């Protein structure tokens with residue numbers, strides 16, 4: 001479903017990932033951990049197609065991708081509902097989009113904030129909005145960067161349960177980065193640690 005094969009990536013001349021291989025089969029759920037700056041987000045961005053590897057390949061299986069990376073690009077002049085509508089536009093037909101957007105705003109506790117613009121929302125609300133959009137597309141591949149940051153215990157649990165449900169019902173493949181391990185207990189995700197090594201980054205499963 002997702003394969004990064006012998007990927008190397010430098011950013012501004014500085015090597016970040018070197019000769020890294022990672023394979024996820026359909027339905028796999030993997031959480032990347034590792035020290036700050038080791039390249040977890042870079043790897044996720046390559047998986048999402050936002051960054052291209054310098055060397056190596058990234059192959060994604062067929063189907064839809066749901067993506068909530070750090071600093072979700074919300075449009076400041078649009079409301080939460082309009083942002084959802086915009087983020088779903090590529091994946092969901094217009095006839096059902098608005099209803100789906102409202103359902104997922106509700107699932108993430110944002111029904112009352114549908115008319116808020118991003119500047120009127122807290123960090124946790126903006127995070128939940130980005131996660132709502134990523135889950136609402138019914139993704140075959142779900143990429144989440146720190147999905148639990150800015151969320152209190154309750155919302156961490158809700159997000160973990162919603163991701164778990166998608167994984168079980170649809171066989172969604174999940175690759176995420178998280179420094180918070182407690183909510184992962186509800187998910188049963190495999191942990192993959194990224195560690196620096198003389199040859200670049202080593203993956204430990």
Ligand SMILES: Nc1ncnc2c1ncn2[C@@H]1O[C@H](COP(=O)(O)OP(=O)(O)OP(=O)(O)O)[C@@H](O)[C@H]1O
Nearest residue numbers: 011012016034035036037038039040041042043177
């Ligand atoms: N746009 C950029 N310009 C310059 N350097 C960058 C840029 N993006 C990432 N880097 C560098 O690439 C390296 C890997 O960054 P990345 O965000 O992938 O690490 P990370 O493991 O996700 O860190 P954290 O856990 O702190 O989020 C870091 O040294 C970072 O400084």
